[in-house]
Amino acid sequence: VLEIENLQKIYMMGQVPVEALAGVSFKVDHGELVAVQGPSGSGKSTLLNLIGALDRPSEGSVTIGGIDAATLDDNDLAELREKVGFVFQFFNLIPRLNARENVELPLLVAGVDREERRARTEDVLEKVGLVDRMDHKPSELSGGERQRVAIARALIAEPNFLLLDEPTGNLDTKTAAEIMELVSGLNQEIGVTVIVVTHDPEVASFARRMIRLVDGLIASDEVN
Amino acid sequence: VLEIENLQKIYMMGQVPVEALAGVSFKVDHGELVAVQGPSGSGKSTLLNLIGALDRPSEGSVTIGGIDAATLDDNDLAELREKVGFVFQFFNLIPRLNARENVELPLLVAGVDREERRARTEDVLEKVGLVDRMDHKPSELSGGERQRVAIARALIAEPNFLLLDEPTGNLDTKTAAEIMELVSGLNQEIGVTVIVVTHDPEVASFARRMIRLVDGLIASDEVN
Ligand SMILES: Nc1ncnc2c1ncn2[C@@H]1O[C@H](COP(=O)(O)OP(=O)(O)OP(=O)(O)O)[C@@H](O)[C@H]1O
Numbered sequence: 001v002l003e004i005e006n007l008q009k010i011y012m013m014g015q016v017p018v019e020a021l022a023g024v025s026f027k028v029d030h031g032e033l034v035a036v037q038g039p040s041g042s043g044k045s046t047l048l049n050l051i052g053a054l055d056r057p058s059e060g061s062v063t064i065g066g067i068d069a070a071t072l073d074d075n076d077l078a079e080l081r082e083k084v085g086f087v088f089q090f091f092n093l094i095p096r097l098n099a100r101e102n103v104e105l106p107l108l109v110a111g112v113d114r115e116e117r118r119a120r121t122e123d124v125l126e127k128v129g130l131v132d133r134m135d136h137k138p139s140e141l142s143g144g145e146r147q148r149v150a151i152a153r154a155l156i157a158e159p160n161f162l163l164l165d166e167p168t169g170n171l172d173t174k175t176a177a178e179i180m181e182l183v184s185g186l187n188q189e190i191g192v193t194v195i196v197v198t199h200d201p202e203v204a205s206f207a208r209r210m211i212r213l214v215d216g217l218i219a220s221d222e223v224n
Numbered sequence: 225v226l227e228i229e230n231l232q233k234i235y236m237m238g239q240v241p242v243e244a245l246a247g248v249s250f251k252v253d254h255g256e257l258v259a260v261q262g263p264s265g266s267g268k269s270t271l272l273n274l275i276g277a278l279d280r281p282s283e284g285s286v287t288i289g290g291i292d293a294a295t296l297d298d299n300d301l302a303e304l305r306e307k308v309g310f311v312f313q314f315f316n317l318i319p320r321l322n323a324r325e326n327v328e329l330p331l332l333v334a335g336v337d338r339e340e341r342r343a344r345t346e347d348v349l350e351k352v353g354l355v356d357r358m359d360h361k362p363s364e365l366s367g368g369e370r371q372r373v374a375i376a377r378a379l380i381a382e383p384n385f386l387l388l389d390e391p392t393g394n395l396d397t398k399t400a401a402e403i404m405e406l407v408s409g410l411n412q413e414i415g416v417t418v419i420v421v422t423h424d425p426e427v428a429s430f431a432r433r434m435i436r437l438v439d440g441l442i443a444s445d446e447v448n
């Protein structure tokens with residue numbers, strides 16, 4: 001499903017290059033659940049952004065389902081992104097939309113009719129424990145509630161590939177476990193491929209494979 | 225140092241009241257290090273915002289150093305806030321300022337001269353491990369790096385009271401421990417009073433007292 005080859009990302013700070021990824025290669029098969037760990041600043045979010053085609057690499061390639069993201073134009077990239085569910089580290093919710101509207105958005109974009117949108121949105125908000133907060137805008141939600149809205153939005157379009165960047169960083173242990181049960185259920189029952197970046201050992205324990213990044217390079221890649 | 229009496233906060237969602245805090249009372253003595261835990265949405269951030277005089281309670285009172293925050297006008301409130309170091313759950317960094325400028329800001333507001341500002345800013349950024357990222361704006365920093373900038377900004381004015389809202393949620397275990405060593409050092413060596421909201425048991429273990437909030441009420445308040 002995913003092949004990463006010598007992936008590099010260099011940000012230019014004026015004349016000074018910052019090497020976020022220094023050459024990363026690995027493959028992920030269909031239906032895998034992989035955890036990515038590493039110190040703060042080691043390149044985890046950068047890696048996820050490149051896999052999700054949200055940014056372009058400086059060197060190297062990302063191939064999803066046989067297609068090299070670098071060969072796609074902006075329209076095709078947008079189509080690719082629809083098949084991938086993404087939970088950003090800081091959520092990227094739309095401030096003036098409420099929880100229901102934020103979660104519904106991917107279905108609105110996909111042209112799903114109103115009736116079905118409403119039903120599927122309420123269903124997934126129920127699964128993340130936010131039925132009582134559907135009409136709240138992000139500024140009217142707690143940190144963990146916003147995070148769960150972002151998770152619900154990533155799940156609503158039933159993607160077969162999930163990229164999760166610290167999905168439980170703002171959740172208590174019990175809520176975090178419930179979210180990971182949900183994700184691991186999708187992985188085991190319908191074969192959704194998952195890559196989850198996490199600092200939390202409890203969350204990493206759901207994965208069967210653990211990749212460790214240090215200073216933009218793979219330090220280890222072990223079976224969990 | 226701090227006395228909280230029957231504190232309530234009700235948000236109005238149209239006609240529907242949301243009770244974030246339902247009547248919370250406790251005292252914190254000078255030099256204490258207190259952890260606050262509780263499920264997502266249980267009122268932890270609301271409690272911290274009211275203690276830091278960033279919002280006004282619906283009922284009840286917050287008294288810091290003998291002064292009831294509700295009796296202060298906006299000017300006095302601003303003065304009170306200068307004595308309290310606050311790390312917000314989502315940092316509230318100023319996007320167009322770089323790390324150095326964000327951290328320097330409290331000293332700029334306090335009228336400290338440029339030479340001293342620079343030296344103290346570099347010193348505290350060194351303490352949180354960000355000497356190499358001082359010229360990066362928030363959008364050019366990783367999640368954990370932004371969090372450490374927010375922590376450095378809360379420490380720079382050497383407050384005698386620290387309010388930390390999930391200060392390590394985006395940090396790996398090692399960096400989180402380093403930050404808490406720093407905080408606990410300030411508490412033990414110079415008697416800074418600390419209240420830290422956290423979902424992380426490792427972080428909570430630095431505290432000698434643990435308050436647990438559930439549905440806006442204190443469920444337990446135990447010695448750790
Ligand atoms: N402006 C608001 N309008 C309406 N409801 C609000 C508002 N702000 C917060 N709330 C609600 O108040 C409750 C308490 O929020 P608070 O941010 O204090 O929770 P928290 O304990 O910090 O949770 P978390 O661990 O998820 O950060 C939440 O259920 C939230 O939905």
Ligand SMILES: Nc1ncnc2c1ncn2[C@@H]1O[C@H](COP(=O)(O)OP(=O)(O)OP(=O)(O)O)[C@@H](O)[C@H]1O
Nearest residue numbers: 011020040041042043044045046364366367368369
């Ligand atoms: N736009 C940018 N310009 C310059 N440097 C950047 C930019 N974005 C990220 N960086 C740097 O690249 C490095 C990797 O960032 P990345 O966000 O991938 O880290 P991370 O592993 O996700 O860390 P965290 O656990 O703190 O979220 C960091 O040191 C960061 O300072």
Ligand SMILES: [Mg+2]
Nearest residue numbers: 045089366367
């Ligand atoms: Mg990150």
Ligand SMILES: [Mg+2]
Nearest residue numbers: 142143269313
């Ligand atoms: Mg909170």
